[in-house]
Each structure stands twice: as C-alpha cells, then as structure tokens.
Amino acid sequence: xxxxxxxxxxxxxxxxxxxxxxxxxxxxxxxxxxxxxxxxxxxxxxxxxxxxxxxxxxxxxxxxxxxxxxxxxxxxxxxxxxxxxxxxxxxxxxxxxxxxxxxxxx
Numbered sequence: 001x002x003x004x005x006x007x008x009x010x011x012x013x014x015x016x017x018x019x020x021x022x023x024x025x026x027x028x029x030x031x032x033x034x035x036x037x038x039x040x041x042x043x044x045x046x047x048x049x050x051x052x053x054x055x056x057x058x059x060x061x062x063x064x065x066x067x068x069x070x071x072x073x074x075x076x077x078x079x080x081x082x083x084x085x086x087x088x089x090x091x092x093x094x095x096x097x098x099x100x101x102x103x104x105x106x
Contacts, residue, residue, distance in 0.1 A: 003076060004090045006061060007099035013062075014039075020061045024048075025093070026074045029066045035103035037064065037096060042106075045075050052082050061086040068092035 005013070021040040030041060030042055042049050045065070055061055060106065061084055065071035067083055072088035077085040090097055 001085060001087060003087055004068070005087050006090050007096045007101055008036065009063060010089060010096070011101065012055075013060075017026060018059055020055065020059055020105060022060075022061060022063045023065075023093070024063045024071055025065045026071060027090070030106075035093070035106050036091065036099070038102050038104045040064075040104075045071050047073055049076050052079055055079070055082075055084050057085070058081050059085075063087075064089040064096065065092045067094050 014021070021037050023036050023040045023042040024045045025042070027044060030055055036042065045050060045102065061079060063072055063075055063079070068088060068091045076088050
C-alpha cells in the first residue's frame with residue numbers, strides 16, 4: 001500500500017468500504033479551521049502514542065493534517081510501526097477542499 005492517497009481516490013474508497021478517517025492537525029490548526037472531512041475524528045498528534053493503541057489493525061486508516069507534510073508523515077510512521085494499515089491524504093485537508101471534497105462543520 002502506498003503511503004499516500006490522492007483526494008480524488010479517497011472519495012470512492014470511503015463509499016465502498018469501511019475506512020477510519022482521522023484528522024491529525026495540530027490543535028491550533030484544527031481550532032482555526034471550521035471544517036473536517038465527514039466522519040473524521042480529531043486526534044491530537046502529540047498524543048498519538050496513547051490513541052494509536054486503540055485503532056483497528058484490520059481496517060484501513062486514512063489520516064490528514066493541514067497540508068500533508070511533517071505532521072502526517074510522523075503520525076503515519078508511528079502507525080505503520082504499530083502495524084496499522086494507514087496512509088495520508090496528499091496535500092492534507094487543503095487539497096481535499098481544493099478537489100471539491102465534502103466537508104462537515106465541526
């Protein structure tokens with residue numbers, strides 16, 4: 001599995017199979033933006049050691065941060081080391097919005 005998923009590729013994936021979507025933006029970035037991906041749960045990236053233990057290892061996890069950079073990569077590296085099948089959205093939530101992806105108010 002690739003480390004990333006393009007925003008347009010995520011749309012059909014979410015529709016056809018169960019995927020856990022996690023918003024791992026830093027707390028300030030999360031608080032500053034009024035939207036999330038539909039169904040996404042916010043997880044503090046600074047506490048990933050605690051919450052990553054509760055993730056399913058038999059279901060794909062897709063994460064995103066603001067722009068798909070250092071936060072997504074560090075969280076992804078941690079999840080993969082824990083055996084969680086995960087990848088992140090290329091370009092983060094900003095790319096998702098630019099691609100016309102649906103958003104939900106938090």
